Amino acid sequence: MPFRSNHWLQANIIVFIIVWVLLAIYPVSVFDWWMENILTLLTAVGLIILYRYFRFSNLSYTFIILFLMLQTFGAHYAYGVTPLDELMKHWFDFKRNHYDRVVHFMFGLLLGLPQLEVLIKAAGIRKIWAYLLTPWLLLGYSAIYEIGEMYVVFVAPKKKGETFLGAQGDIWDAQHDMEVTFYASIIAMIIIAIWVRRRKQKAVDHIDI
Numbered sequence: 001m002p003f004r005s006n007h008w009l010q011a012n013i014i015v016f017i018i019v020w021v022l023l024a025i026y027p028v029s030v031f032d033w034w035m036e037n038i039l040t041l042l043t044a045v046g047l048i049i050l051y052r053y054f055r056f057s058n059l060s061y062t063f064i065i066l067f068l069m070l071q072t073f074g075a076h077y078a079y080g081v082t083p084l085d086e087l088m089k090h091w092f093d094f095k096r097n098h099y100d101r102v103v104h105f106m107f108g109l110l111l112g113l114p115q116l117e118v119l120i121k122a123a124g125i126r127k128i129w130a131y132l133l134t135p136w137l138l139l140g141y142s143a144i145y146e147i148g149e150m151y152v153v154f155v156a157p158k159k160k161g162e163t164f165l166g167a168q169g170d171i172w173d174a175q176h177d178m179e180v181t182f183y184a185s186i187i188a189m190i191i192i193a194i195w196v197r198r199r200k201q202k203a204v205d206h207i208d209i
Contacts (some may be wrong), residue, residue: 003051006058008061009061015065016065016068016069019069020040024076027076028076028077028078033075033076033078036078036079039071039145040068043068056114063110063111064110066106067110070102070103074099074103079099079103082099084099084102085098104181106184107138107141107181107184108184108187109184109188112188112189113192115138116189116192119133119137131192134185135185135189139178139181139182139185141181142177142178146174146178150174
């Protein structure tokens with residue numbers, strides 16, 4: 001479907017732009033805001049360029065944009081104490097802020113479908129292998145992000161680097177972040193497999209997975 005005719009995707013993009021602009025106003029840390037948004041902006045540019053050659057389903061685009069909004073929300077608060085952190089501390093008596101871990105979990109949960117589509121539709125991988133490979137790829141992306149965080153801490157001023165890292169004294173922070181991504185991606189594969197089976201291989205928006 002040409003972009004000019006894809007009103008669902010257009011509406012998603014408009015909502016994202018509005019959210020991004022609002023969250024760009026007075027972020028907690030300007031440095032952290034831009035560091036966190038480098039990947040967001042690169043992802044947006046990449047999707048625009050890719051649209052001519054490979055198109056995700058509208059559901060996948062919605063999942064991608066939803067994840068980018070979650071990332072942008074965290075960036076506004078420098079992944080410190082977000083309103084959700086306050087709620088979780090009140091509800092579950094958490095001792096640390098967990099919004100960053102929520103975003104890592106949602107990375108695995110929301111981007112499972114887009115990754116699956118790439119493997120099946122673009123790479124031509126058999127469905128069973130695509131389902132098995134997707135969690136490992138998302139785990140790999142998560143590991144690459146954690147390595148990137150490490151280098152930012154190396155080159156940034158100490159205080160800004162520590163704020164960007166957001167380990168909160170947890171020596172296993174990176175491992176736990178990757179862990180929840182992996183678990184979430186497995187959950188995503190199970191949900192998608194059940195959903196596809198129940199719809200007898202006729203998924204919403206013509207998703208052939």
